[in-house]
Amino acid sequence: MSLVGLIGGVSPEATKIYFDLLNAHARTRLGGQHSARCVFFMLDYGVMIGHYHDDAWDAFRAEVVKGANALKAAGATAIAITSGTTHVAAEAVAKETGLPVIHMLDSLTEAMQAKGVARPLLLGTPWVMSGDFFRPALLQRYDGDPVVPSQTDRDIIGRIIFDELVNGVVKDSSRKEMQALVARYDVDGVILGCTELCMILEDGDCDVPVFSTTHIHADAINDWIGDGLA
Known part of the structure; x- marks a missing residue:
C-alpha cells in the first residue's frame, strides 16, 4: 500500500x-x-x-x-x-x-504539453523566476521557452507572495495587479511556480491558460x- x-x-x-x-x-x-x-x-x-x-x-x-x-x-x-x-x-x-x-515539474510539463503551450510565463518566488534551478529543471523536461518576468515585475510578485499570500492575505487589488502584469507579456500560458499563487490566480483569470502547480x-x-x- x-x-x-x-x-x-x-x-x-x-x-x-x-x-x-x-x-x-x-x-x-x-x-x-x-x-x-x-x-x-x-x-x-x-x-x-x-x-x-x-x-x-x-x-x-x-x-x-x-x-x-x-x-x-x-x-x-x-x-x-x-x-x-x-x-x-x-x-x-x-x-x-x-x-x-x-516531482512537481513532471506533472506540470505533462499538463502544458497536453495543451500545446510552448511559451509560458513563469511566476513564482524571485528565486524560482531567476535562479539556476527551476527554469533549467523545467527545460530538461520540456521543449518550450518559459518567459521570465522583468526585474520590476519579479519584485511585484515577490512582494505579493512574501508580504501577503504566505500570511494568508489575499487582496483583490493584488489580483488585478497580477492580471495586468500577465497581460504585459506575449505568452500562451502562465505557470504558477509558487504554490501560494493559486490563492490569487486561477485558470480563467487571464487570457491564456493558467497552470497551478499546486493543483x-x-x-x-x-x-x-x-x-x-x-
Whole structure:
C-alpha cells in the first residue's frame, strides 16, 4: 500500500491547500467520509525563509532532507514536496532516502504539453523566476521557452507572495495587479511556480491558460496514492 510522505511548511498556507485537495479527492474517489492516506512533515517556515534570504542553500537542503528521512522512518514509500522553491532539494531527497520523489515539474510539463503551450510565463518566488534551478529543471523536461518576468515585475510578485499570500492575505487589488502584469507579456500560458499563487490566480483569470502547480501536483500525488487511499 502506498504511503506518501509530504514535506510541508513552506509555507503553511500552501500546505493547507494540499491537505484539502488530497482529502477532497479521497472523498470523491471513495465516497463517504474517507480521507487521504498520507503523512506530513512540517518544516519551520521561519527557519527556511531565513536560509532563503541568506542564500544558504546547503542548509536549506539539509532541513528538507531531514524532514524526508523522518517521513521514511514513519513508513513513507514516496516523497512529495509541497513548494516550488523547496524542490531545489528534490535530488538530494531522492539520493539520501532512496525513495521516489513525486516531482512537481513532471506533472506540470505533462499538463502544458497536453495543451500545446510552448511559451509560458513563469511566476513564482524571485528565486524560482531567476535562479539556476527551476527554469533549467523545467527545460530538461520540456521543449518550450518559459518567459521570465522583468526585474520590476519579479519584485511585484515577490512582494505579493512574501508580504501577503504566505500570511494568508489575499487582496483583490493584488489580483488585478497580477492580471495586468500577465497581460504585459506575449505568452500562451502562465505557470504558477509558487504554490501560494493559486490563492490569487486561477485558470480563467487571464487570457491564456493558467497552470497551478499546486493543483496539478496534488493530482499527481493522488494518482500515486491510488488505491492506497483511506
